[in-house]
Structures are given as C-alpha cells and as structure tokens.
Amino acid sequence: DAGVTQSPTHLIKTRGQQVTLRCSPKSGHDTVSWYQQALGQGPQFIFQYYEEEERQRGNFPDRFSGHQFPNYSSELNVNALLLGDSALYLCASSTGLAGSDSYNEQFFGPGTRLTVL
Amino acid sequence: TQLLEQSPQFLSIQEGENLTVYCNSSSVFSSLQWYRQEPGEGPVLLVTVVTGGEVKKLKRLTFQFGDARKDSSLHITAAQPGDTGLYLCAGGENTGTASKLTFGTGTRLQVTL
Numbered sequence: 001d002a003g004v005t006q007s008p009t010h011l012i013k014t015r016g017q018q019v020t021l022r023c024s025p026k027s028g029h030d031t032v033s034w035y036q037q038a039l040g041q042g043p044q045f046i047f048q049y050y051e052e053e054e055r056q057r058g059n060f061p062d063r064f065s066g067h068q069f070p071n072y073s074s075e076l077n078v079n080a081l082l083l084g085d086s087a088l089y090l091c092a093s094s095t096g097l098a099g100s101d102s103y104n105e106q107f108f109g110p111g112t113r114l115t116v117l
Numbered sequence: 118t119q120l121l122e123q124s125p126q127f128l129s130i131q132e133g134e135n136l137t138v139y140c141n142s143s144s145v146f147s148s149l150q151w152y153r154q155e156p157g158e159g160p161v162l163l164v165t166v167v168t169g170g171e172v173k174k175l176k177r178l179t180f181q182f183g184d185a186r187k188d189s190s191l192h193i194t195a196a197q198p199g200d201t202g203l204y205l206c207a208g209g210e211n212t213g214t215a216s217k218l219t220f221g222t223g224t225r226l227q228v229t230l
Contacts, residue, residue, distance in 0.1 A: 033218075035220075108159035
C-alpha cells in the first residue's frame with residue numbers, strides 16, 4: 001500500500017520563476033492538503049482540495065495556487081518566486097471531509113525541498 | 118488565528134531518562150494529533166486524541182488531551198536514541214466543508230547514549 005508520494009524531492013529555482021510541485025495521495029484517500037514548513041518551524045497550512053475544489057485556504061497570497069485531478073492527485077503552483085518561499089513543501093492526504101464533531105487523520109508525504117536563489 | 122505553543126523548544130537528555138512535552142492553546146480543537154519528524158522527511162502520525170481527558174499509550178509514549186480540549190502532553194518513559202526527532206502537536210479544525218491542522222512550534226528532542 002503506497003503512502004503519500006511527492007515529486008520532485010528537491011528543486012532549485014531563481015527569484016521570479018514559477019514552480020509546480022506534485023502529490024499523489026495515499027491509496028483510498030480523496031482529500032489533499034498542502035503545507036509549507038520553513039526551517040526550524042512547524043508546517044503552515046496553505047490550502048486543501050476535495051472533489052477537485054479548493055475548500056479552505058490559509059494565510060498565503062494568490063501566488064500560491066493549486067489543482068486536484070479526478071484521480072485525487074494534486075499540484076501546488078507558486079508564481080513569481082521570492083527568497084522567502086524557500087521551504088519544505090508537504091502534502092498530506094486524508095479521507096473525505098470530517099463533520100464538525102469528528103476528525104480526520106492526515107498522512108504526510110516526504111516533502112519537496114524548494115530553494116529559491 | 119489559533120496558535121499552539123509547545124514547550125520546551127529543545128530538549129537534550131540521556132538514554133533512560135523520562136521527559137514530558139507540552140502543547141498549549143487558548144482555543145478548542147476538535148482533535149489533537151502528535152507527529153514525529155526526522156530531518157528531511159515528512160511528519161509521521163503518532164496518535165490522535167479526540168475526547169477531553171483522553172489518555173492513549175503507545176509503548177513508552179503516553180499522550181493526554183486536556184479536559185477542555187485546549188492542551189495536550191506527551192510523556193516518554195525511558196527515552197532511547199531512536200526517539201530523537203522533532204515532535205509536533207497539531208490541532209484539528211473541521212468546518213463541515215473543510216478541515217485543516219494547525220501545528221505547534223515543535224519540540225526538538227535529542228537522546229544521547
């Protein structure tokens with residue numbers, strides 16, 4: 001049973017460029033969330049996709065956008081890269097949307113390390 | 118914005134010692150999850166606690182969710198070098214149309230021989 005996979009593992013870009021990161025969820029999962037983890041900090045929520053729609057968004061600018069495909073895989077796009085975008089980008093998958101009185105466990109991939117020069 | 122504060126930030130102990138990591142918030146969460154993260158890897162889920170006052174044990178690790186569902190603790194008995202890593206607590210929020218995790222600031226644990 002494959003877990004969450006992400007590609008590429010590492011990426012180096014220069015300021016102003018655009019980048020696309022990819023994620024395949026764990027088998028049986030249909031919800032994908034993206035997080036940004038700066039060095040020495042906890043992950044910060046970027047957004048979540050379910051049924052190919054962005055369902056919730058964290059405090060990130062419009063330069064960060066995403067997409068979910070019919071097979072539940074997802075992409076994270078970042079435009080006009082800034083030095084401060086250098087971070088580990090994590091994808092997490094889970095099963096469906098939990099109601100307000102329940103919970104859903106999220107399982108993380110190994111991440112993509114993005115370095116912006 | 119909901120915040121989760123973890124303490125201590127750093128902890129260096131010797132093998133065999135006991136330790137407790139705390140995770141505190143002023144907000145209520147529907148669930149509280151604990152993760153361990155190794156350098157260069159994604160966080161690995163250790164446990165999820167849902168009910169106020171709930172206690173869960175995972176071998177030498179004991180997790181507790183506060184009665185008010187605002188805080189949690191992780192206690193490790195007889196720490197081993199394999200316990201070394203970054204420990205993250207994360208509060209779960211579900212709106213019915215989406216869910217997200219709010220992560221704590223992290224506790225970096227080093228266990229030496």
